[in-house]
Amino acid sequence: MTSAMVVAHLPIPYLTIRMAWRVVDPRLVEMGRVNGARAATVVRLVLLPPLRRPLAIAAALLFVSALSDPSIPAVLRGRVPTLAHTAYIEVIAWGGEGTAALIAVLLTLPVLPVLLALWRGRDPNALADHWQGLSPSPRLVLPRSVLVQACRALSVLVLAIVLTLALAALITMFRARGSLLTPMMMDVIGSTVRYAVAALLLSVPVGLMTAWASGRGSKRLARSVDLLQTSLLLMPGTTLGIAIFLAYGLGTRTPLGELPALVGGASLASGSVAIVAVFMAPAVPMVHLAARAGQRQVPVPVLETARVLGAGRRRVAVGLFLPQTGALVAATGAAVVARNIVSVAPVVFVSTPDAPMVASFALDLLDRAALEQTFALAAVVALLVGGASALVAGASATVLGARRRPA
Secondary structure, three states: HHHHHHHHHHHHHHHHHHHHHHHOHHHHHHHHHOOOOOHHHHHHHHOOHHHHHHHEEEEEEEHHHHHHHHHHHHHHHOOOHHHHHHHHHHHHHHHHHHHHHHHHHHHHHHHHHHHHHHHHHOOOOOOOOOOOOOOOOOOOOOOHHHHHHHHHHHHHHHHHHHHHHHHHHHHHHHHHOOOOOOHHHHHHHHHHHHHHHHHHHHHHHHHHHHHHHHHHHOOHHHHHHHHHHHHHHOOOOHHHHHHHHHHHHOEEEOOOOOOOOOOOOOOOHHHHHHHHHHHHHEEEEEEHHHHHHHHHOOOOOOHHHHHHHHOOOHHHHHHHHHHHHHHHHHHHHHHHHHHHHHHHOOHOOOOOOEEEEHHHHHHHHOOOOOOHHHHHEEEHHHHHHHHHHHHHHHHHHHHHHHHHOOO
């Protein structure tokens, strides 16, 4: 279980370090090496200081993710129970709503110091491009050191483990000669993809509107909206799933009448509303932050010149903001869809038999000890998500590269 959690959560510190090092001027590294500074000195004096606060936040995020993710404990059936897995069992099997609510609150407590640090910080948007040069930021080349070489070797080892697991799943599927790809499995995959795409189509306009409102408002308003979106993004999925399950498992009285249940077999639209809601909860903040990062990439002198020359809002949005934000929003949309397809929390708390999801179907297969079908499902989903992500990432890189070369 520990090994699986390490591999699953490695992208968090990796992306955090990549974004934190955008504030480092690569020329400082070159200057230090030219003046005879050792690799350890460059790492200690140049590279490590910008990582202190981001690594502290990343450590808290890793801790929260390990606590609130029920997928790995539910799949591996570890002897040591975790809070997330206990909450899943309480909600799905035993109906212990009081215990589940208590666990939902406990899972939120570790997030509070992270939110406090973000609210007290100067710039809550980690996606902002801090490079202030007139040309694109030069490439940061790390000096050769034992630490860097060890990290590279560890990265290769982790990648080899992931590829080995994917290869094992593919071999198991091909040995079955397609007999494991039942119509029910394909219906579950199709249902999950449809809900993920529907949530994306609703999340992109909402995220773009909040980003546009932040850009048009004052700095204080923009900071507040960015922090609110970041806070929603950091909310544990298990807490969100339990909250929606407890709040909308039954009919809710409103001033306009009684709202039908959103979760359960007899719920409104067979639970589709709750599923789309839990898919949109992390999607809107991701689109918002991606759009805000694209806005920050537009140079202020260029924007002011366009306005002085009489360019209207529509022309500025189409000519300046759209080229910068389009690729980022497209890549973020692909990441959102991929995340929703494979995510376990919070969808397992609101999915119903009438609206089957990949996560619930996989856990059901494991409960029935259908390991070959589980491997086949994992292989199909991995091919689907990996292929879509690769296509969008390649297209985004091509568009961004084509726009940067003439500059």
